[in-house]
Amino acid sequence: MHSKRSFMVLAAGLAGAAAVAAHAAPGSGRPELPAAYPQAWDVTFTQRASLRTGEGFCQPAASGASGLCYGKYHGFDPKKIIYAKGTRLFASTLPLACDIEMDQDVAITLRDGVKIYADVFRPAGQDRLPTIMAWGPYTKSVPQDPAWVYPKGMLDPSWISGLAAFETPDPGYWSCHGYTVVNVDPRGVDMSEGNMQSFGRVNAADGYEAIEWAAGQPWSNGKVAMHGSSWLGMVQYQIAALRPPHLVAIAPIGVHISDLYRDRLMKGGIPNTRLNTFLLRSMRGSNLYEEPSVTAQRHPLMNAYWEDKIADMSRIEIPMYLVGSYGLEIAAAELDGFHRVASRDKWLRITEKGLWNDQYTPENVEDYRRFLDRYLKGLDNGWERTPRVRMTVLDPGGRNQRHVPASDWPLPDTRYRKAYLDAATGTLSPRPVGAASSASYDARTGTAVFVHRFDRDTRLIGYLKLRLWVEVAGADDGDFFVTVQKTGADGKVLETAEGYKETGGRLRASMRALDAGRSKDFMPVHAFRKPERLRAGQVVPLDIAIAPTGMVWRAGQELRLTVAGDALKGVTAPSNAGRHVLHTGGKYQAYLQLPVID
Structure with missing residues (x-):
């Protein structure tokens, strides 16, 4: 019990x-249809309320x-x-x-x-x-x-x-x-x-x-x-x-x-x-x-x-x-x-x-x-x-476009572009960052923020992913949460009338190993088979899947990337201690991959 x-x-x-036993009539072509879990799976069942x-x-x-x-x-x-x-x-x-x-x-x-x-x-x-x-x-x-x-x-x-x-x-x-x-x-x-x-x-x-x-x-x-x-x-x-x-x-x-x-x-x-x-x-x-x-x-x-x-x-x-x-x-x-x-x-x-x-x-x-x-x-x-894909393109702070047609999803004409993190300036750069630098924050309460200002209207439609190079000082593991938001020139987060304002993802550092068979270039999928804890001073790469979005950024608006130890207060149960250290530039080219639609 x-x-x-x-x-x-x-x-x-x-x-x-x-x-x-699983049931399938011999020669019927019907798949095996199990009626019970194997006892070795150790499954919990609980009595319902009356x-x-x-x-x-x-x-x-x-x-x-x-x-x-x-x-x-x-x-x-x-x-x-x-x-x-x-x-x-x-x-x-x-x-x-x-x-x-x-x-x-x-x-x-x-x-x-x-x-x-x-x-x-x-x-x-x-x-x-x-x-x-x-x-x-x-x-x-x-x-x-x-x-x-x-x-x-x-x-x-x-x-x-x-x-x-x-x-x-x-x-x-x-x-x-x-x-x-x-x-x-x-x-x-x-x-x-x-x-x-x-x-x-x-x-x-x-x-x-x-x-x-x-x-x-x-x-x-x-x-x-x-x-x-x-x-x-x-x-x-x-x-x-x-x-x-x-x-x-x-x-x-x-x-x-x-x-x-x-x-x-x-x-x-x-x-x-x-x-x-x-x-x-x-x-x-x-x-x-x-x-x-x-x-x-x-x-x-x-x-x-x-x-x-x-x-x-x-x-x-x-x-x-x-x-x-x-x-x-x-x-x-x-x-x-x-x-x-x-x-x-x-x-x-x-x-x-x-x-x-x-x-x-x-x-x-x-x-x-x-x-x-x-x-x-x-x-x-x-x-x-009927168009194979009909989508809404969101414009937080502006007006959404509904029923925009497309032939497939992800969109066939997606151009994946990398925006490189620069801890020294807190920005996202279109080119690899030459000088190495780092940013750190309290693993339980802190954040690191990186921004990019668009100089022309840009649509991001599809799947994002984030490559981080991380170290955890004072602990052997860490939970990393990321959010991507749209902000106005005044730095305030913009949201739609329906309440949509951000996308994001998360990953526990010890569970960073990828499932090669399931992963795609635009969507890393992790194996979750064996924890790989960090040694003191060890810097490891994390590939974090970010939920798809469909947003337009207007010229002068900014994309804000936030990395934190807990971005969903009360929803999840993160386990963090010490400080998270994010390494960027030089041999640690951290980047946010963006699905750009021209």
Whole structure:
């Protein structure tokens, strides 16, 4: 037992239960679908708080604003419900445009005998329809009042019907446009049996089986897509990588994580478990839930368990429509899937809006429908003529440009230029710096700042990276955080109306070794296999990935690069002591690589 309420268990049940073997019919061509983690992985599962009918679970409200709620559980009650055209489920929501038939709490039996439950929505009296599936950890229970679920200002409740569970496609829209919508409570969620999985191949295998189940139902035309945001977007990569035969397209929104270790819990090798811990412990359910944050405390290096939570996007060849945004922290990895997914039929839209606002904005919903109509209904609607990339170019302090077209991401005409750090002047130079110099700061509280003033308008769109040469005086390791900001002539940081003002990255010095197979010139990826601590006086190179951005700097504005021991106060758990020393110039050519678009 790892804590008072935590247990090492197999995904199939409590300790002592027999391990469930991976399932694959001989000669079927179906991939092996594991139903449990190997016991050697030492995975922590924790008992959820009890599930009570009528109870919701929410994040604490911020001062002066409503908090985010994930939904209210309405109880287990398998039955058929007909929602009549014109029904308004809540005062603020959209009336239904057609009669909708809902089969509630439909059982899906998985390969190990575990039953999970789904709600199935379709236009009343119709069958042989394409299916959109949502797969999430919150609750599928509906109706849900969006004015209660989402913080004020995050979206307009009148855009949706009240039949949408948190972050799912709205059956009130999709069913009335000729789709069946299947919302699934995965293993361990609400009344679904088994223990809840946090990503990984067991969860993906369950999704594979649910898709094939849906494709075989009498109301299905055999074509299934996945759609949804955040967690409901993240799972799409791993499920699609197993290649369910009847999954024909995915439309993920805001995919914060495709590699749970690198993108979130141990980003840069620095523990970052607070959000994940809070989210999972907020949930309610009948069984246990996997708690990767606890596992990370015991297994902080990359291993087979963490590798299992990396989506193999090279196996995804079906059409994809991805929506993401720029961001320093949560949104930092949202655009990565586009250049990693193998599909030739893929589209990316980079938005400046908030996640849910963008997901449910009516014009965007129509855009998703054009994509899904093309691949699930076979309509010749001209979707392929849509630019492969449509992006927002941000101009903090000015006016953003929306729907700027491009043919690929990263942009094919990117010119990567190096701006060299000069500690003697605190500037960034377009040429290598001849004279060696250094800057140091208190590892816990200090910073080092380098600036460059643009003499003409310049667009930086894509991935940045920073090469540092560092020494840690008085310690054998150090955590390095970097931010890149745009400042006006007065030195004040500029931000957009949506609140975007910076990008950045981070790295623990002892985890500097690169994964050569995963790294690209524009994006260093670290191995995280073995710490390499620093000796006294040792100077080592760090290659730090910086989340992509799309910003324009006007002539006279400055780019400010800040290096610090903690740029995300209260978010991560850095471990610093002594002083950080940054070496520049001479044999230590430190530089910031910039994606310049002329």
